[in-house]
Amino acid sequence: MHTFQALRLLPGETEPLRQIATLTLDDLSPGNVVIQVAYSSINYKDALASKGLNAIIRSWPRIGGIDLTGTVLESADARFAPGDEVVVHGFGIGVDHDGGHAQLARVPADWVLPLPKGLSLFEAAVIGxxxxxxxxxxxxxxxxxxxxxxxxxxxxxxxxxxxxxxxxxxxxxxxxxxxxxxxxxxxxxxxxxxxxxxxxxxxxxxxxxxxxxxxxxxxxxxxxxxxxxxxxxxxxxxxxxxxxxxxxxxxxxxxxxxxxxxxxxxxxINANSPMPLREIVWNKIAGEYRPAHLAQIAHVIDMQELPTYLDRTLAGQVRGRTVIDMGGSVQ
Ligand SMILES: NC(=O)c1ccc[n+]([C@@H]2O[C@H](COP(=O)([O-])OP(=O)(O)OC[C@H]3O[C@@H](n4cnc5c(N)ncnc54)[C@H](OP(=O)(O)O)[C@@H]3O)[C@@H](O)[C@H]2O)c1
Missing domain, CATH: 3.40.50.720 (NAD(P)-binding Rossmann-like Domain)
Structure with missing residues (x-):
């Protein structure tokens, strides 16, 4: 059984408690694809959710993170095989299904998008x-x-x-x-x-x-x-x-x-689009809309820094995109 690190949100008296925990797959929401997360990020919604604001998270404990990129580790769905590079965002991850702020994620195959050609896992995470x-x-x-x-x-x-x-x-x-x-x-x-x-x-x-x-x-x-x-x-x-x-x-x-x-x-604009629209838009991101300044826009942190940066995002003290490098050491 794999063990891995995650930032888990637990119910607290006035706001959620944040705990960097060692977990196993049994701790994750169900799904037929297990992904070794390479990168996740902080979106404004993650910062709100981590403080218990706007009732974004309603069931606990929960792993936040509304986007992730990574590599398939196990798949019970024929569309994906171990080693495939993928992107997942929305569909409730980080909200009512465990999300990207972890070294492993488990999601239904219908939510998984193959990494668009021409983008790296890091670039797709900066985009998120x-x-x-x-x-x-x-x-x-x-x-x-x-x-x-x-x-x-x-x-x-x-x-x-x-x-x-x-x-x-x-x-x-x-x-x-x-x-x-x-x-x-x-x-x-x-x-x-x-x-x-x-x-x-x-x-x-x-x-x-x-x-x-x-x-x-x-x-x-x-x-x-x-x-x-x-x-x-x-x-x-x-x-x-x-x-x-x-x-x-x-x-x-x-x-x-x-x-x-x-x-x-x-x-x-509601970014939680159906999959056919995601394919169209991600192909444009990798093609005619391709951004040219991802390195200037990204600030890379590790999981230990995640709680601090969630607070900074809520306080309007960050610029561009905060990307979390998950470090890749799943046992
Ligand atoms: N509809 C969707 O599907 C969807 C998807 C993604 C994001 N969103 C929403 O889009 C917004 C931006 O998301 P984000 O991830 O880019 O957030 P972000 O990185 O935190 O950026 C928000 C920016 O808004 C400005 N701002 C913050 N507080 C403000 C205030 N009180 N008055 C005026 N400007 C203020 C700041 O820019 P300056 O300091 O440069 O002015 C800040 O950098 C958020 O409301 C988020 O929830 C919606």
Whole structure:
């Protein structure tokens, strides 16, 4: 029987307890594919879940981590064999099924995606749920008419994981990108990813006009709240917004005027896509959307550092993507 290390979340009085534990396969949620995890990452949802916020985790104990990359160790499904390199994200891993913050994971074969050709396990982990979200947003925006010659694209929460990868992918594809960030020292990083301009965050206004100067052909929004409302007021006619985040608030106070006078489009993004869509989007990530700055975006840690970095993510103190190197020593 294999033994391995995991960061396990246990119920606590005020918030979950975090325990780096030695476990066996019997401790994991059921599944017919066992994966030796090479890398996982920290997404904002992992940080919320590890503090017991938003009732993300409802059954305990639980191993967090909503994405992972690794190598198949055992498979009872004919589609996978030992040695296959794979990616798993969403479908409830790290939430109601044990996730990637462990050296071994066990999941149903239907959730397992072969590693797309042209990406390494490390590169796919830097991309993770965050990069998938950015790429899916871009895919939907382009299906809705966005193209590089139509004008600038604003990306909010710019130093975040989704936004950093979005800036990189957009710039590689020829878009002119304006990065919106609350971090005063982030400009060199954001210009280095390919942004052509950097702007500060939007403050809520008491009584905003329903329409303001039209500026953006597209927008990818990590923030929600006042930022998303402002975007609806400042899009160009026919402009396309992809809304995927609520890092700054869940409310949306706007009017129908940008929709009926400028014809703007507001696209909702839920990255927990069905498998056929994942295949399309991951092939684009490995191909025409391929980011060029993964090394600058990634910060690599080990499992011992994971609790500290979960807290830093929640406090907005990290930049880009935090990737966990699982170390590979399963007994
Ligand atoms: N819909 C989906 O399927 C899906 C998938 C992935 C992520 N998400 C959501 O998308 C958002 C971004 O995720 P992520 O993993 O990129 O998170 P992240 O790495 O923590 O980045 C979030 C960024 O938002 C900005 N921010 C944080 N607090 C803010 C505030 N109070 N007001 C304004 N801006 C603030 C910060 O950027 P600056 O300091 O640069 O401004 C921060 O770096 C989160 O809300 C996450 O839950 C949704």
């Amino acid at each position: 749920v965050a990069g998938y979200t950015a790429a899916y947003a871009l895919h939907l925006m382009e299906l809705n008419g966005l193209a590089p010659d139509q004008g600038p694209v604003l990306v909010s929460g710019a130093t975040g994981g989704v936004a950093s990868l979005a800036i990189d992918m957009l710039a590689q594809r020829g878009y002119q990108v304006t990065a919106m960030s609350g971090k005063a020292d982030a400009t060199p990083y954001l210009l280095g990813l390919g942004a052509s301009a950097v702007t500060g965050r939007i403050a809520p206004q008491d009584q905003p006009k329903p329409l303001e100067k039209s500026q953006w052909a597209g927008a990818m929004d990590s923030v929600g709240g006042a930022t998303l409302a402002w975007l609806t007021r400042t899009m160009q006619p026919g402009g396309v917004i992809a809304a995927f985040g609520n890092a700054g608030g869940a409310e949306l106070a706007t009017t129908v005027l940008p929709f009926i006078l400028r014809g703007i489009r507001l696209l909702g």
